[in-house]
Structures are given as C-alpha cells and as structure tokens.
Amino acid sequence: MKTIGLLGGMSWESTALYYKQINEEIKNRLGSLHSAKVIIYSVDFDEIEKLQHTEQWNKTADILTTAAQNIEKASADFLLICTNTMHKVVPQIQIKINIPIIHIADATAKVLQKDNIKKVGLLGTAFTMKEDFYKNRISENFGIEVLVPNEEDIKIIHKVIYEELCLGIIKEESRKKYLKIIGKLVSNGAEAIILGCTEICMLISSNDTDVKLYDTTKIHAIEAVNLALD
Incomplete structure (x- = not known):
C-alpha cells in the first residue's frame, strides 16, 4: 500500500471527511482491520482565507508549498490538496516537489x-x-x-x-x-x-x-x- 499525503485544514471540516472516506474505502476493499497509510499536514485556514480574499495567491502558494514539501519529506508517495479552491496554485506547488499532486x-x-x-x-x-x-x-x-x-x-x-x-x-x-x-x-x-x-x-x-x-x-x-x- 502506498502512503497518501493529505494537505488539509482548508477547512478542517472537509479534511476530516477525507480521512474518514479514505479509511472506509480501504476497509471496504481490504476488509479486516485494514486502514490507509496517511500523512496529514493541516494548515491554519484563517491565514489562508485572509490571503484568498485579498488576492495574495502567491503567499498562499508559499504556505502550501512548504506544507507539501514537509509531506514529501515524511515519505508520502503522492499528494492530495483537500480543497478545490487552492488548486489554483497547484502549478506553483508542483514544480517545488517531486511527488505528484492528484488534481x-x-x-x-x-x-x-x-x-x-x-x-x-x-x-x-x-x-x-x-x-x-x-x-x-x-x-x-x-x-x-x-x-x-x-x-x-x-x-x-x-x-x-x-x-x-x-x-x-x-x-x-x-x-x-x-x-x-x-x-x-x-x-x-x-x-x-x-x-x-x-x-x-x-x-x-x-x-x-x-x-x-x-x-x-x-x-x-x-x-x-x-x-x-x-
């Protein structure tokens, strides 16, 4: 089983859904006591939200890039950004990491x-x-x-x-x-x-x-x- 990297906290409410749904799907497919191998890095959404609404997208990209690099260092095989909106800065993040971002x-x-x-x-x-x-x-x-x-x-x-x-x-x-x-x-x-x-x-x-x-x-x-x- 590969290790899933989750970049979450935007908001934590939906990140919790990701964790739950991933583990439920692993259990459905593998049965028994199986659960997913997951690394979660959760940012402070208040900071991100303020930057979003003041159009400071480069700063949001910097924050998420650092988080993505930490997920990579923790040995995730690939990365999910647990928000639709922040896929706006996926190109800036992807060039700074070596693991794929699943869009x-x-x-x-x-x-x-x-x-x-x-x-x-x-x-x-x-x-x-x-x-x-x-x-x-x-x-x-x-x-x-x-x-x-x-x-x-x-x-x-x-x-x-x-x-x-x-x-x-x-x-x-x-x-x-x-x-x-x-x-x-x-x-x-x-x-x-x-x-x-x-x-x-x-x-x-x-x-x-x-x-x-x-x-x-x-x-x-x-x-x-x-x-x-x-």
Missing part, C-alpha cells in the same frame, strides 16, 4: 466522462466558479461544458461556504437556496452538478434532489485509494 478537477472529470456527462453545473467558492483554473481544465482537457450560476447566486453560495459550512454550521434555509440554484443550472441545460467545494457535501446530498451530484471530496478520496492500492 481534484481531473479526478472529477474522469468520472463525468465515464458517465457520459457533456454539460455540468459547478458549485463552489466564487474563486472556483468565476476563474478559469478549474472550469477550463475540465472543458479543455475533457471536453465537458461547465455552467456556473449567475452573479447573485455565486455570492449566496460563497457566503454559505465561508460563514457556515467551513464552521460546521448546517442550515436548512441554506440547503433550500442551494437546491434552487441547482434547479436553475438544470434549466440551463446542466445534466449533473459538481459539488466543487469540499464542504458542500455536508449540506447537499443525493437524498435532497433527483439531479445527479458529483461530490468532489468523495471522488478525490476514492482516487487516492485507487492509487494507494495500485
């Missing part, structure tokens, strides 16, 4: 391709929904059209993520808002929805809607197990 958008797009999804809606932070680092990777590398909500809905989604989900707060009112936004994306032609923030799965699940949901946290975690057992 969350690639892992998700592979599953979408397998399911023959041609047009998908994307929920995530404003950074993920509005900027090209995530959407373009899926559309250009995998040929899948990515739809995003309108500006007003982007603000709602972003606010719920940072002011509720990252704090472990789950509100029924927010669930209803998200489901309404999903309905609009489907009306615009989305065949499915990417839950493109690792906390959104805490709020929305397949029990809440008939629309096909792609939970990036679970997909990323399963890809880690695939590679660990390959």
